[in-house]
Amino acid sequence: MISEREIALDIIMETDKGDASHSLIRDVLGKYDYLEPRQKAFIKKLAQGSLERRITLDYITDSFASVKTAKQKPLIRSLLRMSVYQIFYMDQVPDSAAINEAVNLAGKRGFKNLKGFVNGVLRNISRQKDKITFPAPSKKDKKSQITSLSVTYSMPEFICDLFLKNYGYDKTEDILKAFLNPRPVTIRMDERLSKEEMKRLADSMIEESGDNFAIKQHELLPYAYELTHTDNIQYLPGYEEGNWMVQDVSSMLVSEVAGLKKGDVVIDVCSAPGGKALHAAVKLAALEKNAEPCDEKSHVYSRDLTGFKTRIIEENVDRMALSDIVTVEVHDALEHDEAFENKADVLYCDLPCSGLGIIGRKADIKYGASQKSLKSLSCLQQKILENVWNYVKQGGIMMYSTCTINPYENEKMVDYICENLPFERVDITMSVPSALRNEESLSKGYLQLLPGVYDTDGFFLAKLRRV
Numbered sequence: 345m346i347s348e349r350e351i352a353l354d355i356i357m358e359t360d361k362g363d364a365s366h367s368l369i370r371d372v373l374g375k376y377d378y379l380e381p382r383q384k385a386f387i388k389k390l391a392q393g394s395l396e397r398r399i400t401l402d403y404i405t406d407s408f409a410s411v412k413t414a415k416q417k418p419l420i421r422s423l424l425r426m427s428v429y430q431i432f433y434m435d436q437v438p439d440s441a442a443i444n445e446a447v448n449l450a451g452k453r454g455f456k457n458l459k460g461f462v463n464g465v466l467r468n469i470s471r472q473k474d475k476i477t478f479p480a481p482s483k484k485d486k487k488s489q490i491t492s493l494s495v496t497y498s499m500p501e502f503i504c505d506l507f508l509k510n511y512g513y514d515k516t517e518d519i520l521k522a523f524l525n526p527r528p529v530t531i532r533m534d535e536r537l538s539k540e541e542m543k544r545l546a547d548s549m550i551e552e553s554g555d556n557f558a559i560k561q562h563e564l565l566p567y568a569y570e571l572t573h574t575d576n577i578q579y580l581p582g583y584e585e586g587n588w589m590v591q592d593v594s595s596m597l598v599s600e601v602a603g604l605k606k607g608d609v610v611i612d613v614c615s616a617p618g619g620k621a622l623h624a625a626v627k628l629a630a631l632e633k634n635a636e637p638c639d640e641k642s643h644v645y646s647r648d649l650t651g652f653k654t655r656i657i658e659e660n661v662d663r664m665a666l667s668d669i670v671t672v673e674v675h676d677a678l679e680h681d682e683a684f685e686n687k688a689d690v691l692y693c694d695l696p697c698s699g700l701g702i703i704g705r706k707a708d709i710k711y712g713a714s715q716k717s718l719k720s721l722s723c724l725q726q727k728i729l730e731n732v733w734n735y736v737k738q739g740g741i742m743m744y745s746t747c748t749i750n751p752y753e754n755e756k757m758v759d760y761i762c763e764n765l766p767f768e769r770v771d772i773t774m775s776v777p778s779a780l781r782n783e784e785s786l787s788k789g790y791l792q793l794l795p796g797v798y799d800t801d802g803f804f805l806a807k808l809r810r811v
């Protein structure tokens with residue numbers, strides 16, 4: 345018989361090898377579908393939390409263990425992470441339960457000789473947990489600030505350094521804190537629904553969901569709704585009917601700011617799962633309602649690299665009844681397509697990026713990122729941009745966006761575009777929701793949303809006009 349902690353242990357061991365935690369947790373919980381919701385919630389919290397706080401947990405263990413985490417057997421390292429997480433961050437679990445089960449699991453999984461080590465380290469940590477302190481930052485010493493932020497908020501040092509250089513200590517701390525707070529899921533209701541229909545849909549979600557479920561309208565956009573305590577979101581009312589799709593409110597701003605007009609051709613070169621392209625399609629479909637038969641038809645071309653990815657877009661297009669207005673195609677954005685030259689009124693360049701803005705949702709991103717991977721992503725973005733920029737008509741628009749917080753992929757990439765390609769920045773201050781209009785970055789010709797400052801993922805967007 346496998347226990348909940350043993351299931352969590354297996355997930356933690358896999359994520360230690362670099363596997364994506366969100367899909368892994370979903371797949372493993374699918375395999376143990378017979379478990380009670382309470383048991384599944386425990387496994388998810390333990391696996392996710394141990395990953396999210398890995399650096400902090402290792403720091404605590406290393407303060408007590410004779411063999412440091414880097415030198416420990418992978419199973420023992422994962423077991424200690426999971427147990428220290430319970431001792432520090434799961435108040436409802438008695439320390440003795442976490443420790444006894446860890447010792448049993450060490451024996452069960454072939455490490456009888458290390459049961460004493462596991463027991464000793466965990467009992468010491470439990471006894472002294474109120475006395476443990478993290479490295480303090482010193483105002484004048486940048487290195488001490490990096491170490492302190494890294495250990496306290498479990499963030500690799502090079503990311504702390506990157507944020508510190510750009511945002512200073514206080515803002516960096518706000519961002520890192522926000523990453524550790526649970527983020528609600530945001531959905532975009534189909535704008536073809538009336539306000540009353542959206543409200544009725546939200547009410548029916550409440551009626552059909554468990555006690556903890558909550559839904560509220562997002563303050564930034566009237567058709568964005570925040571959902572908390574959502575498991576199996578696809579079973580909520582309106583999903584099958586295509587009345588909504590999951591999308592962070594920050595990402596909705598792209599189509600909000602693009603200034604789409606009836607008859608526009610939109611090309612999205614990196615489109616899966618289709619959030620922004622389908623948002624554009626919904627807006628255009630609403631405009632088409634008043635079109636005359638002789639008017640130019642609006643259309644969205646939604647492309648991505650593989651059939652696997654475009655199938656996801658197609659499923660969303662079908663579900664949302666947008667197949668008349670959207671064409672989905674497999675196409676490598678690095679391959680130039682002459683047929684697309686001068687075709688787009690609006691080109692979406694929502695390019696592959698380091699994803700540092702969504703670390704709060706996908707903790708594995710922070711451990712997978714490196715200075716080298718960030719550099720190679722900005723090279724890829726540059727190559728894609730050089731290849732697709734002339735899909736935009738003269739006077740047309742390029743929407744450049746990423747879900748990251750890295751100047752080399754964001755503001756410096758916009759500088760690159762404006763210095764090397766025939767584009768100029770468009771002031772978007774008046775087209776963002778009023779609650780964002782005082783955002784400092786807008787005065788520089790782009791919008792950089794930082795988690796902890798706004799109730800959104802980290803997101804970057806710029807509107808550029810071909811001149």
Ligand SMILES: C[S@@+](CC[C@H](N)C(=O)[O-])C[C@H]1O[C@@H](n2cnc3c(N)ncnc32)[C@H](O)[C@@H]1O
Nearest residue numbers: 614615616617618619620648649676677694696
């Ligand atoms: C940030 S995601 C796009 C998200 C999407 N725009 C949305 O709003 O749902 C980046 C996408 O770029 C795709 N991609 C990566 N390299 C590509 C390439 N060379 N050509 C086309 N798509 C690519 C990835 O498969 C991924 O789906």
